[in-house]
Amino acid sequence: MSDLIDQAEKVWALADDVANARINALSTRILEVARSVERSFEAQCRARGLSTGELLVLDALHRLGLPYEATPSQLRQHFFISFAGLGKRVNALEGLGYVERSQQVTDRRSQKIRLTSNGLHLLRAFDGRQNTIPHRVAIASLESAEQEMLAMLLRKLHRKIETTTAGLSDDPPQA
Missing domain, CATH: 1.20.890 (cAMP-dependent Protein Kinase, Chain A)
Known part of the structure; x- marks a missing residue:
């Protein structure tokens, strides 16, 4: 079954070589699929009062395994964002009761971020x-x-x- 991208590929092939037209079509198709997945994912997050970035923080804590906690530095290894960006997401999640912070006993300057039972329950709703x-x-x-x-x-x-x-x-x- 032909779609708009297939039609575009035919037009591109008239103006360019067939191999370049195919690469353009595949690239466009990948972008469109990614956008569709992103829209679906964002809608599910919005329905639960979260941003996709906030859900990714919860998921990272969960992937780290029990006790579902990490320092900001450890969490940052799972994301390519600034500490400020991570902090903003953690603040929002803490306000919603999905994570909690605690200071480390060995170094009071450092803290742990832990997934709460509410956060774990929310993640399971996304499964x-x-x-x-x-x-x-x-x-x-x-x-x-x-x-x-x-x-x-x-x-x-x-x-x-x-x-x-x-x-x-x-x-x-x-x-």
Whole structure:
């Protein structure tokens, strides 16, 4: 079934070579899929009163495992954002009761950020077991082999892009 990107590829092929037209079409398709996933993800976050960045902080704490806590420096390793950006997200999450801060016993200048039971409960609501989130429904509709192939191709493409662009910018990507 043809779509607007397929149609654009045909037009691009008339003005350029077929290989460049295909690269343009694939790049555009990846951007459109990413935007669709992002819109779906943002809608789910908004419905729960969060920004996507705040949910990513909760998820990072969860991925670190029990006791679901980290210092700001440890958390920052999971994001390419400034301490100020991380602090803003942690402040918002603390205000919502999803994380709590405590000073470290060994160094009072440092603090730990811990996922609360409310934060863990919220994360579990995002796990998608009900598969009502549009991008999760779409991915789940792919056969297992298709999901594996897509993951492999996206991983490979991401590595190639990162290798090619390494050192081109001093600006870290935003989470």
